[in-house]
Amino acid sequence: xxxxxxxxxxxxxxxxxxxxxxxxxxxxxxxxxxxxxxxxxxxxxxxxxxxxxxxxxxxxxxxxxxxxxxxxxxxxxxxxxxxxxxxxxxxxxxxxxxxxxxxxxxxxxxxxxxxxxxxxxxxxxxxxxxxxxxxxxxxxxxxxxxxxxxxxxxxxxxxxxxxxxxxxxxxxxxxxxxxxxxxxxxxxxxxxxxxxxxxxxxxxxxxxxxxxxxxxxxxxxxxxxxxxxxxxxxxxxxxxxxxxxxxxxxxxxxxxxxxxxxxxxxxxxxxxxxxxxxxxxxxxxxxxxxxxxxxxxxxxxxxxxxxxxxxxxxxxxxxxxxxxxxxxxxxxxxxxxxxxxxxxxxxxxxxxxxxxxxxx
Amino acid sequence: xxxxxxxxxxxxxxxxxxxxxxxxxxxxxxxxxxxxxxxxxxxxxxxxxxxxxxxxxxxxxxxxxxxxxxxxxxxxxxxxxxxxxxxxxxxxxxxxxxxxxxxxxxxxxxxxxxxxxxxxxxxxxxxxxxxxxxxxxxxxxxxxxxxxxxxxxxxxxxxxxxxxxxxxxxxxxxxxxxxxxxxxxxxxxxxxxxxxxxxxxxxxxxxxxxxxxxxxxxxxxxxxxxxxxxxxxxxxxxxxxxxxxxxxxxxxxxxxxxxxxxxxxxxxxxxxxxxxxxxxxxxxxxxxxxxxxxxxxxxxxxxxxxxxxxxxx
Numbered sequence: 012x013x014x015x016x017x018x019x020x021x022x023x024x025x026x027x028x029x030x031x032x033x034x035x036x037x038x039x040x041x042x043x044x045x046x047x048x049x050x051x052x053x054x055x056x057x058x059x060x061x062x063x064x065x066x067x068x069x070x071x072x073x074x075x076x077x078x079x080x081x082x083x084x085x086x087x088x089x090x091x092x093x094x095x096x097x098x099x100x101x102x103x104x105x106x107x108x109x110x111x112x113x114x115x116x117x118x119x120x121x122x123x124x125x126x127x128x129x130x131x132x133x134x135x136x137x138x139x140x141x142x143x144x145x146x147x148x149x150x151x152x153x154x155x156x157x158x159x160x161x162x163x164x165x166x167x168x169x170x171x172x173x174x175x176x177x178x179x180x181x182x183x184x185x186x187x188x189x190x191x192x193x194x195x196x197x198x199x200x201x202x203x204x205x206x207x208x209x210x211x212x213x214x215x216x217x218x219x220x221x222x223x224x225x226x227x228x229x230x231x232x233x234x235x236x237x238x239x240x241x242x243x244x245x246x247x248x249x250x251x252x253x254x255x256x257x258x259x260x261x262x263x264x265x266x267x268x269x270x271x272x273x274x275x276x277x278x279x280x281x282x283x284x285x286x287x288x289x290x291x292x293x294x295x296x297x298x299x300x301x302x303x304x305x306x307x308x309x310x311x312x313x314x315x316x317x318x319x320x321x322x323x324x325x326x327x328x329x330x331x332x333x334x335x336x337x338x339x340x341x342x343x344x345x346x347x348x349x350x351x352x353x354x355x356x357x358x359x360x361x362x363x364x365x366x367x368x369x370x371x
Numbered sequence: 372x373x374x375x376x377x378x379x380x381x382x383x384x385x386x387x388x389x390x391x392x393x394x395x396x397x398x399x400x401x402x403x404x405x406x407x408x409x410x411x412x413x414x415x416x417x418x419x420x421x422x423x424x425x426x427x428x429x430x431x432x433x434x435x436x437x438x439x440x441x442x443x444x445x446x447x448x449x450x451x452x453x454x455x456x457x458x459x460x461x462x463x464x465x466x467x468x469x470x471x472x473x474x475x476x477x478x479x480x481x482x483x484x485x486x487x488x489x490x491x492x493x494x495x496x497x498x499x500x501x502x503x504x505x506x507x508x509x510x511x512x513x514x515x516x517x518x519x520x521x522x523x524x525x526x527x528x529x530x531x532x533x534x535x536x537x538x539x540x541x542x543x544x545x546x547x548x549x550x551x552x553x554x555x556x557x558x559x560x561x562x563x564x565x566x567x568x569x570x571x572x573x574x575x576x577x578x579x580x581x582x583x584x585x586x587x588x589x590x591x592x593x594x595x596x597x598x599x600x601x602x603x604x605x606x607x608x609x610x611x612x613x614x615x616x617x618x619x620x621x622x623x624x625x626x627x628x629x630x631x632x633x634x635x636x637x638x639x640x641x642x643x644x645x646x647x648x649x650x651x652x653x654x655x656x657x658x659x660x661x662x663x664x665x666x667x668x669x670x671x672x673x674x675x676x677x678x679x680x681x682x683x684x
Contacts, residue, residue, distance in 0.1 A: 020477050023477065023478055094439070095404065097412075192435075195435055337443030338443055341442070344475050345468050347468045349567070352588070352632060353568070356565060363562065
C-alpha cells in the first residue's frame, strides 16, 4: 500500500549538518577566519555590502563565510538581517568632492585638476597567474604618494561651469526620497528610486544591460568622465543637537558617465550624465550602473525608448538578485498540484485531438 | 486577528538581533528576534495593507515587503501576512500542495513554531490560521478562520501584459477585455478554456483576481467562504483579500460555463470522490494510483471508516 513520504523535518535538520560539513571542507586544513575574509577578499566583501545595502565589513565577511563563498547567498543573509534593523534616520548627502581619494581617473581629459591617480587596480595587471601567491610570498611595499590636500574638484563640475554638461540640482525643496527598502516601487519611478534600485541591483545583470547599451541597444555614447574611489565622511543630524556630526566614514566608488545628447526642441545640445555609486571598491558595478542610469533617462530626455535597458519596468523589476534567484529557484518547490492539473489538461486535449483525427 | 497587548508591543519594538544571526538554524524565540520575526512597526504597516485589502476585495494593495529569511518565491508574502496577524493564542496549520508533510510546509511551520511558539496542527478544523501554497483544504473552512495564500504572481494579466503601469489602469477602469479574449481564443482553439490552475476569478463583481496557483478545482471554494482569505505576494510586494461571504466567480461564458476538474477514479486510500487527487507513479513501467492531495482530509476519512476503501459516495 502507498504511504506518502514523511520526515521532512528530520531531513531538513540533517541537510543543515551536511551543509555545515561541506562548508568546512577538509578539517585538516585550518578554518578560514572572518577577519581573513574581511581583509583578503575585500572586493567580495564590497559587493556583498553594496548589494546587501548594509555597510558592515565584518558582517559581510561573516555572511560570505556562512554562504561558502556564494555571494548572492551572502547578500541574501545580509539583506534578511538588515530587514530586522530599525531605521533611525538618514545621513546628510555624502560629499564625494571631499573624498579622501585612493584612486581617481578620467577618460575624458588627459590631465585634470587634482590629477589622475591610478591607485590599486587590476586594470594594468597582465593577468598572469601569480604562483608566488600559492607559495606564500609577500608583496613588495608600494610607494605612497602624497594625497592632495582639500577637496578634489570633479570633472563634471568643471564641464558644468561652461554649460556643456547638464546641471544636476536637487528638485525644488530637496524632498526626501522614498526608501525602496521600506516602500514598494511604483511605475513610472522617479530617478532617486531608480538609482536606489540600481545601487542594490545584481552586478551581473547591470553589467550585461550596460554592455547592451554599448552594442546598439540604446546607444548613448558614453565617456568615463570620472571614476573615483576612496573614503567619505558620513554626517548625521541628531534631533537633540540640530547640527551635523560626523559619525564615521565609508569607502565608496563613484562614476560620472558623460553622454552625448543631441538636444531637443526645447534644449540645446549638451552632455548628459549617468551616475553610479557603490560601496567599497566596485568599479565595474559603478560604471555599469551609470550606463543603465543614463539609458533609463530616455523618457525624461525625450529619446526613443526601444531597447530593454531603456525600459524602466523591465530593468527595475528584474535587477534584484534576491528576487530573481528566489523565483527561479522556487521551481525546486513541489508543484504536484499544478502539474497534475496540467497533466489532466494535456490528456484531455490529446484525447480530443485523437478523436478529431480518427473522425477525419 | 489577535491584537497583542500594549506592553508586549513596546518591549518588542525593534530589538536588534544579536547572537542569532549566522547560527545556521535560524531564529528562535528569545534569540533577540521579535514575536513572529517581524518588528512591530513592520507588522503595523502590513496590517494597514491588509485592512485596505479587506475593504476593497480583490484589489492588490502595494506594501513594503521585507526581505525575509526565506527566499522570494518560497512564500515570503504569505509568511509576512501570517506573521502580521498571528497571535500567541492562534493554532497554525501550514500546507503545501494540500499536504502538511512537504518539505516546504514543514520548513515554514517550523519557522513560525520557532519564532512564535504557537501551537501547530495538521487538522483543518482545529486551525485558526492556515497558510497554504497551491491548495484550499477539502474540509470546509468556518467563520473565524483565516487562510493565507502564498502568491507568486498577483497580477492575473501579467502574462498578457507584463507592464504593471498598464494593468493597473485596466483594473482601475474595470477593463478586462484582454482576459476575456484570451479565454475566448482558448475556446476557439481547443473547445474549452485551457487553464488548469491559477484560473482567474472576478471578486465582488469588481476586481479580476488571481486565486494563486490553486487548481481550478478549488475555485468554487472561494465563493461565499465564511473564512477570511488573505493573499500575500512578497516578491511582487502586493497584498489582497477576499473577506468572508464575498462573491467570487470564475470567469466563463454563458455557452461555456466554468468546469472544475473531475477524476474517473476515487482516492485509492480513502475512496473520496470529492477531493483533488495527486497522481503517484508506482514503478518505472508507468503504473500509477490516485490519492488525495489533502493529506489531513485523507487521513481523517481513513480514521472515520477504516474498513471502507472502495468509496461509496
